[in-house]
Amino acid sequence: MSNNSAKYSMLIKNEALRLGFMACGISKAEFLASEAPRLEHWLNNNLHGEMKYMENYFDKRLDPRLLVDDAKSVISLSLNYYTEDKQADSDAPKISKYAYGQDYHTVIKDKLKTLMFFIEENIGEVSGxxxxxxxxxxxxxxxQRSGIGWVGKNTNLISKQNGSFFFLAELIIDLELDxxxxxxxxxxxxxxxxxxxxxxxxxxxPQVVDGSKCISYLTIELKNEIPAEFKDKMDNWMFGCDICQDVCPWNRFSKAHDEKAFKPENGxxxxxxxxxxxxxxxxxxKVFKGSAVKRTKFAGLKRNIDFLKSED
Structure with a gap:
């Protein structure tokens, strides 16, 4: 690697941390050879349920150079969303911690745009x-390739320092880095x-989730009725599920985020x-304005709550 590659990498990582990202790692943009058979096996066994979009763009999922012309580097970033805040009524239908505040897609996209602009301003003409x-x-x-953590048995990425309550995002760019x-x-x-x-x-x-049985899938991705076989198994979750993370010993190292946009809003x-x-x-x-919960739409959330009510 050239001296510039090392210098640019450090520049990017420092700016990522300044923007509030918890970690930033960089890997070479290349074909994910070891992931290909695993993804194929998962899809062939229909472990993606109704998430038919997972079948699309198989090649692009495995090769970032098909997503960005002349891609050289994948910059991986993590953003903490862990909080000690809890719902006041312990009997209320539960919502995953990641959806307490504003929709993470919007929050992270804004940070990535700022980071991309910083790269262009400080390094030069970079596409991504x-x-x-x-x-x-x-x-x-x-x-995992960029050193942020390992894939746990629940398929979440886990960091020794920070547990697993964080989002992941990427910038794929045409600049060679360290x-x-x-x-x-x-x-x-x-x-x-x-x-x-x-x-x-x-x-x-270990490391294999049947998506069609996952409570997060059932409460968010599934568009039809929740199958009766899951009666009394939903543990009162109305949107998402944190069980496999809450019980993970590594999450004793989770620290509360300080991202204003993720603070619970609207009561x-x-x-x-x-x-x-x-x-x-x-x-x-009113309550879920700007929230990731809007993905289910009112009808979807009502379906989930009614299903939980029918369990009583």
Missing amino acids: RAFVDSAPVLDRAWA YDHPFQTDHCGTCTRCLDACPTDAIIA LLELSAKELTEITDEVFK
């Missing part, structure tokens, strides 16, 4: 694209807490079980 969970990019594979070493060690050991705790048995083997955490059970479209629009 920003990705936040909305394009065929295998976030965890790239984050590349970090992949995170080689798996620190899950013999622990099976996530597998044991999942009420729907969605983690069917969300104060809503009682009764208020959520009787939620109207008007209240939904």
